[in-house]
Amino acid sequence: MARDVMSVRLHLPQIRVVGVVEDTPGVLVVEVESTLRRVRCPVCGFGCRRVHGRRQRRVRDLEVSGRRTTLVWLRRRFVCDNCFERCVEDHPAFEGAMTRRLAQRLVADAKVMPLRAVARRHGVGWHQINALVLAWSALVAERRRSRKCRVLLVDETSIRKRHRYVTVIVNADTGRTLAMVPHRSAAALSGFFAQQGRKWCKQVKVVVTDGSPAYRAAVAVHLGYARHVLDRFHVIRWFSTGLAAVRRDIQRRQPQGSEPAFDPQVFKARLALLKRADTLTDADRARLDALFDAHPRLKAGWQALQELHGLYLAGDRDEALEALGRFCDPCQTGELPEFHDIVDALIEWSDEFHDWHHAGRPSNGRIEGTNNLLQVLRRTARGFTNPHNCQARGLLIT
Numbered sequence: 001m002a003r004d005v006m007s008v009r010l011h012l013p014q015i016r017v018v019g020v021v022e023d024t025p026g027v028l029v030v031e032v033e034s035t036l037r038r039v040r041c042p043v044c045g046f047g048c049r050r051v052h053g054r055r056q057r058r059v060r061d062l063e064v065s066g067r068r069t070t071l072v073w074l075r076r077r078f079v080c081d082n083c084f085e086r087c088v089e090d091h092p093a094f095e096g097a098m099t100r101r102l103a104q105r106l107v108a109d110a111k112v113m114p115l116r117a118v119a120r121r122h123g124v125g126w127h128q129i130n131a132l133v134l135a136w137s138a139l140v141a142e143r144r145r146s147r148k149c150r151v152l153l154v155d156e157t158s159i160r161k162r163h164r165y166v167t168v169i170v171n172a173d174t175g176r177t178l179a180m181v182p183h184r185s186a187a188a189l190s191g192f193f194a195q196q197g198r199k200w201c202k203q204v205k206v207v208v209t210d211g212s213p214a215y216r217a218a219v220a221v222h223l224g225y226a227r228h229v230l231d232r233f234h235v236i237r238w239f240s241t242g243l244a245a246v247r248r249d250i251q252r253r254q255p256q257g258s259e260p261a262f263d264p265q266v267f268k269a270r271l272a273l274l275k276r277a278d279t280l281t282d283a284d285r286a287r288l289d290a291l292f293d294a295h296p297r298l299k300a301g302w303q304a305l306q307e308l309h310g311l312y313l314a315g316d317r318d319e320a321l322e323a324l325g326r327f328c329d330p331c332q333t334g335e336l337p338e339f340h341d342i343v344d345a346l347i348e349w350s351d352e353f354h355d356w357h358h359a360g361r362p363s364n365g366r367i368e369g370t371n372n373l374l375q376v377l378r379r380t381a382r383g384f385t386n387p388h389n390c391q392a393r394g395l396l397i398t
C-alpha cells in the first residue's frame with residue numbers, strides 16, 4: 001500500500017517535528033525539538049550553546065484532526081561556558097506540561113462552559129484548568145487596576161440568590177470590571193480601596209453607587225475627594241415602589257382569599273402606570289384617563305411619580321430643586337402616605353442625589369450589563385461555592 005505523503009505539521013513557532021512516535025485514529029504522539037540555537041544562562045546571563053544532554057518531557061497540545069496530541073519534547077541541557085553551571089532550556093511555546101496555545105484554548109473555553117466540561121473535552125484535570133484561570137485572571141486584574149479611573153461604578157450582585165453577594169467594581173472609563181469582592185459590606189469595599197492605595201483613590205473624581213449605607217460609609221472614608229452620585233436606576237425603582245403601593249391599596253376590592261380579590265382593570269394597568277408621561281402611547285393614555293376618573297388617589301400618586309421623573313429631566317440642579325418642591329407639597333397633605341418613605345430617603349441622600357447634575361449625569365447602566373453577564377456565567381458554571389473562583393472567571397468575561 002502506498003504511504004501517505006502528508007507529514008505532521010504542528011505550526012508551533014521555533015519547534016521542529018523530529019518524528020512520529022504513535023499515530024493511531026485516537027492518539028498522536030510526536031517527538032519535537034526546539035530550533036533555537038542557544039539559551040541564556042539563568043545564573044550569569046551568558047549565551048549557552050554547548051549541549052550537555054537531552055531529556056524527554058511530555059507536553060499536551062491542541063487536538064490534531066480530533067486526536068489527543070502529546071508532544072515528546074527533547075529538552076536540551078546546556079553547559080555555560082562562562083560559569084560552568086548546567087541549565088535546562090525553556091521554550092516560549094510551552095507553559096509547564098502543556099503548550100501555550102492549549103492553555104489559551106482552555107481559558108477561552110472556561111468563559112463559556114463549566115470547567116468540568118472543559119476538562120472532559122480536552123482530557124485535562126479540573127484543578128489544572130482552574131489554576132490556569134486563576135493565574136490569567138490575576139494578570140488581567142493587575143493590568144486593569146494599574147490604570148487610572150475617573151468614574152467608578154459600584155454595585156452588588158448575588159452568586160447565590162439571597163444568600164451570597166459580591167460587590168462588583170467597574171471602571172466606567174474603560175467599562176472593565178476591576179474586582180468582585182465577597183460580601184456587600186463597608187469592610188468589603190474599604191478593603192478594595194485600601195489595596196488600591198491612596199494615590200489611586202485620589203484620581204477617582206466620581207463614584208456611582210446604589211442607596212446602600214455600607215457603600216456610602218466606605219466611599220466617605222476612602223474617596224472623600226470624589227463626588228458620590230446615587231444611581232439613577234435605583235432611585236427610579238424607589239419612586240416606583242410608592243406608586244405600586246398606592247395601586248395595590250386601590251385595586252384590592254375584597255379581603256384576601258375571596259374571588260375576585262382584585263380589580264383587574266387597575267392591575268392590568270400596572271406597567272403603563274410606571275411609564276414616564278412623555279413615553280405613553282395614545283392607547284395607554286386613554287386607559288389611564290379612564291382609571292384616573294374612577295380613582296382620584298391613583299391620579300395623585302401618578303402625578304407625584306411624574307414630578308419625581310422631572311427631577312432627572314430637569315436641565316440643572318436648580319430646576320431639579322423646583323421639581324422636588326412640587327413633589328413634596330402634595331405629600332405633606334397626608335393624601336399619599338405611601339410616598340413618605342421616599343421623601344425621607346430623598347432628604348437623607350439629597351447631596352448624592354443632586355450631584356448627578358454636576359457630575360456629568362453618570363449612571364450604573366454599564367454595571368447592570370456586567371451583572372447580567374455574571375448571572376449568565378453563574379448559570380453556565382452551575383453555581384459557585386468559592387467566591388475567588390467566581391471573581392476569576394467573572395473578570396475574564398467582563
Ligand SMILES: [Zn+2]
Binds near residue numbers: 044045081
Ligand atoms: Zn553562566
